Amino acid sequence: MLVNLYVNNVLKKYHVQAGEFLLDTLRNDNYISVRRGCDSTSCGVCTVLIEGKPVPSCSVLTIRLEGKHITTVEGIQEEAEKLAHYFGLEGADQCGFCNPSMALTVYAMKNELKNPTLETIKAYLVGNLCRCTGYQAQHIAILHYLEDRS
Amino acid sequence: MEIKNYYVAKDLDDALQKFMLSSDNHLLGGGAWMKNSLRHIDTAIELSHLVSNDITETKEFIEIGAMCTLHDLSIHPAIIKYYDGILAQASKQIMGITVRNIATIGGTIAGKYAFSDLLTPLLAMNCQLMFYRQGIITLEEYLQSAIREKDILLKVLIKKSTAKGYFHKVAKTALDFSIVNVAVVKDNQNFSVCVGARPQIAAKAFKACELLNSSGVINQEIIEKAAKMAADELTFSSNFRGQAEYRKMVTETYIKRGLQEVITNAR
Ligand SMILES: Cc1cc2nc3c(=O)[nH]c(=O)nc-3n(C[C@H](O)[C@H](O)[C@H](O)COP(=O)(O)OP(=O)(O)OC[C@H]3O[C@@H](n4cnc5c(N)ncnc54)[C@H](O)[C@@H]3O)c2cc1C
Numbered sequence: 257m258l259v260n261l262y263v264n265n266v267l268k269k270y271h272v273q274a275g276e277f278l279l280d281t282l283r284n285d286n287y288i289s290v291r292r293g294c295d296s297t298s299c300g301v302c303t304v305l306i307e308g309k310p311v312p313s314c315s316v317l318t319i320r321l322e323g324k325h326i327t328t329v330e331g332i333q334e335e336a337e338k339l340a341h342y343f344g345l346e347g348a349d350q351c352g353f354c355n356p357s358m359a360l361t362v363y364a365m366k367n368e369l370k371n372p373t374l375e376t377i378k379a380y381l382v383g384n385l386c387r388c389t390g391y392q393a394q395h396i397a398i399l400h401y402l403e404d405r406s
Numbered sequence: 407m408e409i410k411n412y413y414v415a416k417d418l419d420d421a422l423q424k425f426m427l428s429s430d431n432h433l434l435g436g437g438a439w440m441k442n443s444l445r446h447i448d449t450a451i452e453l454s455h456l457v458s459n460d461i462t463e464t465k466e467f468i469e470i471g472a473m474c475t476l477h478d479l480s481i482h483p484a485i486i487k488y489y490d491g492i493l494a495q496a497s498k499q500i501m502g503i504t505v506r507n508i509a510t511i512g513g514t515i516a517g518k519y520a521f522s523d524l525l526t527p528l529l530a531m532n533c534q535l536m537f538y539r540q541g542i543i544t545l546e547e548y549l550q551s552a553i554r555e556k557d558i559l560l561k562v563l564i565k566k567s568t569a570k571g572y573f574h575k576v577a578k579t580a581l582d583f584s585i586v587n588v589a590v591v592k593d594n595q596n597f598s599v600c601v602g603a604r605p606q607i608a609a610k611a612f613k614a615c616e617l618l619n620s621s622g623v624i625n626q627e628i629i630e631k632a633a634k635m636a637a638d639e640l641t642f643s644s645n646f647r648g649q650a651e652y653r654k655m656v657t658e659t660y661i662k663r664g665l666q667e668v669i670t671n672a673r
Contacts, residue, residue, distance in 0.1 A: 257412070274450065275409030277441075296442050298581065303504050309477075312504045315441045319412045320434070320452065361503065382580045383502010 259322050263287070264331030270318060278304065278313040278321065282328065289329045289356040293385075300384035303357035304328050310364045329356035332363050338404065339363075342397040350388035358384050362398055374399065407441055411449040418538050418558055421451050426556050433558060435513025436475065438505055457512065457560055461485065470562040472512025476500055476524070479511060488564065489571035492527040492589055499523060499575050512559045518549060518607055521583040525549065526602035527573050528562070529610060530589035536561040549607055569593035572664035576656050578647070585648040586657055590664030595619065599632070599664070601657050604642045611636030614661070624669055633661040 259270050263282070270281050279302045282290045293301035295314050302314040305327035329336050336359040343349050358381070365372060365380045372380065377398055378391075386394065415421030425431050430448035432440060440447070458471025461482045468484045479485055480497035500506060500523055514524050515535065525545070533545050538558040545562075572590040577583065584603035591598040597618035602608030614636035621628045637658040642650040 273409075274412035275407065275447070297438055297505055298501075300502060300504055309507045310504045311507050312438075315438050316508060317409070317412070317434075317437060317450070320437075320454070364503075379498070380503055383504050 257319055259318055261318075261321055262323075262325045264327060265325070272318045274317075274319055276318050278316045278318045278326070281318040282313060282326070287328050287330070291353060291357065293353075298383075298385075300361070301354050301357045303360050303384065305331075305360055305364055308364060308367060310361045327360065329359050332359065335359070335363050335366075338406075339397070339401045342401045342404070343394065345400070346393040346397040348389055348393035348397040349386075354384060354386045358386070358394070362401070366402060372402070407444055407447065409447045409450050412452065413449050414452045415456060418456055418560075421453060421456060422538060422556070422558055424449060424451050425558070433516070435473065435510040435516070436508035437513075438509040439513060439517060439519070453512075453558065457558065459510075463566070466566055468564045468566060470511055470564070472510065472515075472559040472561060474511050475507055476509050476511070476514075477503060477506035480506065488566060489527070489531050489569050489591060492571035492573035492591075493524070493531070493564075495573050496523045496527045496575070496587070496589075499577075499580075501581055511562055515545070515548070515562065516559055518554075520605050520607045521603050522608065523575055523584055523587050523602065525608040526587045526600050527571070527589040527591075528564075529602075529608045530571070530591040530598045530600040531564055531569075532591075532598060533565075534563040535559060536563060546610065549609075567593050570668035572667045574660045574664065576660070583647065586642075586653045586660075588657060588660040588664055590661065590668050592668035597632075597665075597668075599636050599661055601636070601640055601661075604640060604653055604657075605645055605647070606641065606643070609640055611639055611661075613639045618665070624665070629662055629665045629669070632665065633658045636661050 261268050291301040293299035297312045297315045302312050303310050304313045307325055339359050361384050428448055432447050433451050433453055457473045459473035460471045462469045463484050476497040480494045485494045528545055534542050536542050540557055570592045575587045576585045587602045589600045597615050599611045599614050614632040618632050637654050642653040644650045
């Protein structure tokens with residue numbers, strides 16, 4: 257079945273099976289920044305934005321998404337670089353596996369919440385697991401990123 | 407999970423007919439739990455264009471479309487306002503934002519999940535369900551019915567009220583399922599005390615509610631008696647998250663706190 261998606265604002269046509277998940281569709285098309293982790297909706301590394309909302313791409317059927325806008329980290333490059341700068345300053349990443357999904361969730365949070373506090377940031381990011389950092393440095397980096405109005 | 411066919415139903419009648427054709431045909435809510443629980447689906451039936459995802463208010467009710475996501479529930483002003491926002495609080499504590507952006511209230515209710523954090527406050531609020539075929543029934547009736555009649559849930563109806571509410575989820579981590587969860591509602595002099603994830607499905611503590619409803623003035627003694635009564639009348643069992651005895655003990659404590667909170671309204 258043919259599905260038209262706007263991936264990072266570029267129209268893409270995919271021929272998919274009924275049971276194909278968005279994670280596979282994107283990875284098969286070389287969007288490998290979208291990572292496969294637990295594959296059971298729990299770890300958050302497969303996060304992409306659908307119409308601006310963070311969702312687990314491992315659990316969304318591509319066939320349900322006709323005409324939708326999908327954003328991967330490549331689609332928010334400028335913001336992701338800015339966030340990466342603050343992550344670097346705080347030493348907030350090690351293996352980097354969760355970074356694309358983390359950047360997308362932070363980006364969605366920035367658009368959804370006005371002046372989030374540390375507690376609301378933690379609550380928003382609770383589904384994005386990182387096995388390297390212990391989160392503290394990430395939270396500080398995210399606070400600095402949100403303060404940066406440049 | 408294997409899905410053979412994807413079917414966009416023409417209307418609700420068409421969706422129900424397709425659904426009834428085979429036990430391997432399933433209605434799609436958010437699809438989040440299905441992905442983890444079903445091995446094989448013959449036909450996945452799309453409902454999102456037929457069933458609302460909106461939350462609307464009438465004079466008497468808050469009406470929640472069955473396709474409404476948990477995130478939308480957790481931030482809607484009416485859900486936050488009524489019953490001290492216990493439904494919003496419960497939604498907010500389920501997984502992360504990504505899961506809450508796809509999981510629906512319809513899939514939650516239809517699934518009758520024993521671990522559910524939403525069913526407990528919904529039951530305490532005495533909500534009603536609007537099905538395509540059966541019409542309107544109470545959640546209480548629905549949860550008690552053993553046979554799962556094939557039907558399409560359209561809306562969840564919550565009566566607007568100035569009731570006080572309390573919800574507490576006991577879990578080991580923010581992402582884990584509840585060891586137990588407790589909801590208490592006080593609507594004028596009517597109490598509703600419900601416990602879920604025991605680990606059986608959410609249930610009302612009828613005897614405790616009766617005691618509270620028939621006691622004119624509720625003092626500390628009645629609160630303690632009702633909390634103990636509730637913990638005694640409900641059944642608890644053990645699994646790797648917690649032992650039956652532990653569940654029973656924390657249930658009694660949180661019911662006590664819940665009752666104190668809805669009575670004194672001290673936050
Ligand atoms: C990783 C993970 C962790 C979770 N943790 C928790 C937790 O801690 N606490 C908690 O309370 N919940 C938890 N949940 C469950 C979640 O809150 C939802 O209850 C669950 O995902 C079902 O919603 P859904 O929209 O995904 O349903 P689906 O998976 O789409 O459907 C579930 C069932 O409902 C049926 N259905 C769907 N919509 C309708 C309808 N309108 N009418 C009739 N039948 C319908 C489907 O056919 C299917 O049988 C978790 C879910 C996941 C995936």
